Amino acid sequence: MNYQHLTARFVSLLGEAGVRENEPMAAHTTFKTGGPADLMLLPRTEEGLVSVLRVLRGEDVPYVVIGRGSNLLVSDEGLRGAVVKLSDGMDSVSVRENSVTAQTGVPLKALCLETIRAGLAGLEFAGGIPGALGGAVYMNAGAYGGEMKDYMTSVRVMDSGLEIREIPAAEMKFSYRHSAAMEKGYIILGAVFSLPEGDPQLSMDKMNELNARRREKQPLAYPSAGSTFKRPEGNYAGALIEACGLKGFTIGGAQVSEKHAGFIINTGNAFSRDIYELILHVKEVVLKETGVILEPEVKMLGEF
Ligand SMILES: Cc1cc2nc3c(=O)[nH]c(=O)nc-3n(C[C@H](O)[C@H](O)[C@H](O)COP(=O)(O)OP(=O)(O)OC[C@H]3O[C@@H](n4cnc5c(N)ncnc54)[C@H](O)[C@@H]3O)c2cc1C
Known part of the structure; x- marks a missing residue:
């Protein structure tokens, strides 16, 4: 659909740089696939x-x-309506003793380095x-035994009534790749962590070693x-997929x-449709061969 009648209003709110029409989503996803979003809005506050x-x-x-599009599969047909991308401008980090307050758009690597x-x-x-x-935070991302929730004390959200609230982390129902934001429709605006003191050199070594792995x-x-x-519980998706000869x-x-x-x-030249069909194929073969139902971690947006 064409939203040209609204563009001037969005430009008056966000400036020219904050509004894009027919924006190719391939430029905003780490899969580097996905058709155009009718509108992309980039608020900085x-x-x-x-x-x-x-x-x-x-x-x-x-x-x-969306954030940095690193967990997204967007339809080749693109997205009708608006994509609100939270990144630049909403990316500050402040540290006060052990308390770290970070805004939604800060890349995890930058946050990690700042705390170290x-x-x-x-x-x-x-x-x-x-x-x-x-x-x-939305995904409760994790790796190598750590999860976002581990040292989090509260999350700043915008709820479905557009009210801004600080929610104790204990009320965010974090579990494996899951948070209450998924059911409640919260937009994550930031989070506060209470981190233990560490040795910067040891922490850098640890981060570098994990990245080398x-x-x-x-x-x-x-x-x-x-x-x-x-x-899947008690197993690894990669091991099951490999055992089915799908590498x-x-x-x-x-x-x-x-x-x-x-x-x-x-x-190199994948369409989102190729990725989607491969996901379905892998699911089907793994179910048939092992009886395990694989659930995509990747979030799909648009029509497939
Ligand atoms: C090479 C590579 C390695 C990866 N390794 C890991 C790993 O080790 N562990 C891991 O957990 N993940 C990993 N991921 C996946 C991905 O990086 C994480 O899921 C990440 O947390 C997604 O953040 P994002 O900003 O890119 O979110 P996006 O991909 O932009 O969005 C993901 C979901 O979150 C929602 N969302 C995004 N921002 C907000 C917000 N502010 N408020 C509400 N909802 C929002 C979106 O609507 C979408 O449903 C990896 C990805 C790649 C490409």
Whole structure:
């Protein structure tokens, strides 16, 4: 649909740089696939965010909030309505003794480095996850035994009534790749962590070592969205997929990585449709061969 009649209003709220029409989502996803979003809005402040959401709601325009697009598969047909991308401008980090307050758009690597520089430990696991804080809180991202929830004390959200609230982390129902934001429709605006003191050199070494492990095991030379599937209970998706002989299995430009079967990669010219069909194929074969139902970790947006 054409939203040109609303563009001037959004420009008056966010400035020219904050509004894009027919924006190719391939430029905003780590899979590097996905057709155009009718509108992309890039608020740089919480006030800007509220004001555009009021217009979107008032005009019945569907919308979705994204961060760095590192866990997204967006339809080749693109997205109708608006994509609200929270990144630049909403990316501050402040440290006061052991308390770290971070805004939604800060990349996890930057957050990790900032806390290490301040002599705090605990977020080293996140230094190689390519998302922003908001997406990582939403997903309760985790790696190498750590999860976003571990040292979190509260989360700043905008609720479905557009009210800003500070919610204790204990009330966010965090579990494996899950948070209350998924059911409640919260937009994550930021989070507060209480981190233990650490030794900056040890923390840097730890982060670097974990990142080296990633480079060794994961197909980081190719676009992907990380692990395609959630870890099934008592098992590993990659091990099951490999055991089914699917390593290297290809549909169009999408391939089950030869390096790590838990990753589907874009070998260069994949369409989202290729990736989607490969996800379905892998699910079907793994179910038939092992009886395990694999659930995608990757979030799909648009029509498939
Ligand atoms: C190479 C690679 C390695 C990865 N390794 C890991 C890993 O080790 N562990 C892991 O957990 N993940 C991993 N991921 C996946 C991904 O980086 C994480 O899920 C990350 O937390 C997603 O953050 P994002 O900002 O990119 O979110 P997006 O991909 O933009 O969005 C993900 C979901 O969160 C929602 N969302 C985003 N921002 C907000 C917000 N502010 N408020 C409300 N909802 C929001 C979106 O609507 C969407 O449903 C990896 C990905 C890649 C490409």
